[in-house]
Amino acid sequence: MGAKRLSFCACAVALLSFVPAEAGNYDGQWTVELSTQQGQCALSYRGTINFAGGRINEGGMFVQAAGLVEPSGKVAIHITRGSDQLAAGGLLRGQTGAGQWNSPTQQCSGHWHAART
Secondary structure, three states, X not given: OXXXXXXHHHHHHHHHOOOOOOOOOOOEEEEEEXXXXXXXXXXXXXXXEEEEOOEEEEEOOOEEEEEEEOOOOEEEEEXXXXXXXXXXXXXXXOOEEEEEEEEOOOOEEEEEEEEEO
16 A cells, blocks of 8 residues: 555656646746837837846846736836836737837837847
């Protein structure tokens, strides 16, 4: 009886090791591309963002970015550069994502695409 239990436990552990990582874990580095669809700002950007614990909180001397990605993949990000602001939302799925952005201060908007790097 003990050998059967041990064998069952070993099989269960082996099967669990092949279960994919928890769905909705989007932490890590993502390459993002933004393009303008409406307005005169002609914003074009390609860069990276990092999520840790489902949150982004990055910035440098001139730019601040904050936001989150929910376990479902829903994204909400707010970026501030001086007096300019940009809000982006969308959805990550697996290794890619897409959505829309809007800059009320520049009066323009567009789309973004992302890929996990």
